[in-house]
Amino acid sequence: MILLRHARSTANGSGVLAGRSLGVGLDERGQAQAAALVGRLKDIPVAAVVSSPLQRCEETLAPLLADRALEAVAEPDVSEVDYGAWTGKALKDLFNEPLWAVVQQHPSAAVFPEGEGLAHVQARAVAAVRAHDARITAEHGPGAVWVLCSHGDVIKAVLADALGVHLDGFQRIVVDPCSISVVQYTQTRPFVLRVNDNGGDLAGVVPAAPPQEEPSSDATVGGATGS
Numbered sequence: 001m002i003l004l005r006h007a008r009s010t011a012n013g014s015g016v017l018a019g020r021s022l023g024v025g026l027d028e029r030g031q032a033q034a035a036a037l038v039g040r041l042k043d044i045p046v047a048a049v050v051s052s053p054l055q056r057c058e059e060t061l062a063p064l065l066a067d068r069a070l071e072a073v074a075e076p077d078v079s080e081v082d083y084g085a086w087t088g089k090a091l092k093d094l095f096n097e098p099l100w101a102v103v104q105q106h107p108s109a110a111v112f113p114e115g116e117g118l119a120h121v122q123a124r125a126v127a128a129v130r131a132h133d134a135r136i137t138a139e140h141g142p143g144a145v146w147v148l149c150s151h152g153d154v155i156k157a158v159l160a161d162a163l164g165v166h167l168d169g170f171q172r173i174v175v176d177p178c179s180i181s182v183v184q185y186t187q188t189r190p191f192v193l194r195v196n197d198n199g200g201d202l203a204g205v206v207p208a209a210p211p212q213e214e215p216s217s218d219a220t221v222g223g224a225t226g227s
Helices: 028-040 055-068 098-105 118-140 152-163 167-172
Strands: 002-005 046-051 072-074 145-150 180-185 190-197
Touching: 002 152, 028 055, 046 055, 046 118, 055 072, 055 145, 118 145, 118 152, 118 167, 145 152, 152 167, 152 180, 152 190
Parallel strands: 002 145, 046 072, 046 145
Antiparallel strands: 002 180, 180 190
16 A cells, blocks of 8 residues: 655645645655655556545646546545634644644644544554455455555555554654555555655565565564565
8 A cells, every 4th residue: 555645735845734634736756746646656557546625636636637547535534633613723733732732742632623533543554454455455455556645644644554553653664745655465564664755766566576475564573674
């Protein structure tokens, strides 16, 4: 699974917590990042694409979908956090809110006023990701690579789960706009192959030959060989 954060949005550049606000698209830099994805993924055989239904994700995927003649499956459970009453507020105005410290230090206990809790965000997103991974594996085989386009906090929560890190540690993970992280699910554990990749060669995440069976859940003793 290639976890793709949407490209830079107009809200990212303005210091506003966009949340699920409508009409938030990509800025000029974000549009360039989205266009560059076609080249970054040119050697990756993408079997399927799943996306948050928000505009900034749709715009991020548009060049890639057009190039591959694919359609994205909209998945509400990987949509942005419902920040409730915090939605649309400037980040500088939220720093002094008592909840800010909870979000930073104890996010598993954070519930946004009139919104949702971060623990719920992780639960819904991880369940959706695993369901789509199982579906795509059944349809396209165990070597299938697929793309999920979502949002910063959602991707960080999914990565924390894959890393076996408690949600209270997810603020240690950095996920930039239009960055790529890669997770491989197996029967007993996920393997995290990339985190916050902003331009590296991704060819190594795809097996040289299509595997005929599910990938092993065993880690390589001594470390991976890079083959």
